[in-house]
């Protein structure tokens with residue numbers, strides 16, 4: 455073979471090799487974590503998305519953030535709203551729906567343009583578990599009454615948390631859940647699903663994809679309406695049967711998301727607890743983290 459031709463082929467070989475590795479580095483920037491579910495839903499980690507592209511795609515989207523501050527939990531609102539202004543959907547239209555029994559105690563926090571707080575006065579319950587569980591009913595009712603008309607997506611979160619890094623439109627999808635930080639690498643058998651068949655939240659030992667956290671889920675308003683309505687109805691049936699799921703609304707959420715697969719799954723970057731867990735090296739960002747609380751003091 456003519457030596458010039460051979461050199462040409464060899465150069466091509468190395469060029470192809472280089473391009474291949476560049477492509478691998480560029481498109482699979484996270485080889486250290488699971489970036490797709492077995493049903494082809496993306497799992498959202500730092501490095502798998504480009505905010506510039508997504509911000510343009512979601513430019514005309516309005517996002518509703520639901521948060522409950524019932525009884526003493528109103529103390530969490532100020533930091534929650536302040537940090538949301540810094541990190542949550544910056545540059546997009548946002549409505550904070552604050553559900554509370556103490557509207558006079560909702561702090562006024564300066565908001566950027568295109569963002570507003572809507573206070574929704576609701577009843578309280580004596581037990582913290584009932585407060586937590588009835589969020590499903592209240593989100594369902596208000597979705598029908600007004601969220602369907604007012605926003606495109608709903609993001610439903612706990613209030614005893616703060617935003618500490620970017621949480622943007624990369625999370626938006628028809629139906630999304632978040633990997634619970636305590637179980638993202640646990641075996642299916644160790645997930646704390648409801649295991650009693652008498653409960654509507656029951657999940658058999660040989661089923662289950664992930665263990666999702668009760669404190670961060672969402673989707674289009676229609677999907678969230680269906681999810682919250684189904685979970686509420688399941689809790690009504692449980693109550694009539696004298697049984698309460700082991701982790702309350704979170705157990706029902708897990709059952710729902712097992713049989714209605716989420717279209718996106720958020721990594722534990724989106725829900726972390728620095729006091730409970732040691733941060734593993736592949737957790738590059740902590741976007742939404744628990745605020746330390748004295749359980750006995752705040753719940754009673």
Ligand SMILES: CC(=O)N[C@H]1[C@@H](OP(=O)(O)OP(=O)(O)OC[C@H]2O[C@@H](n3ccc(=O)[nH]c3=O)[C@H](O)[C@@H]2O)O[C@H](CO)[C@H](O)[C@@H]1O
Pocket residue numbers: 521522523524525526527582585586611612613614667668669670701702703704725752753
């Ligand atoms: C981070 C996370 O995944 N949290 C879940 C976890 O509980 P947590 O231990 O984080 O529960 P929690 O005390 O934060 O209660 C859940 C939420 O209910 C609201 N609240 C509760 C009591 C009260 O008196 N006033 C009030 O407003 C508040 O928005 C609070 O954030 O398990 C719960 C069910 O057991 C829920 O599924 C939570 O979403």
Ligand SMILES: [Mn+2]
Pocket residue numbers: 612613614669
């Ligand atoms: Mn909480």
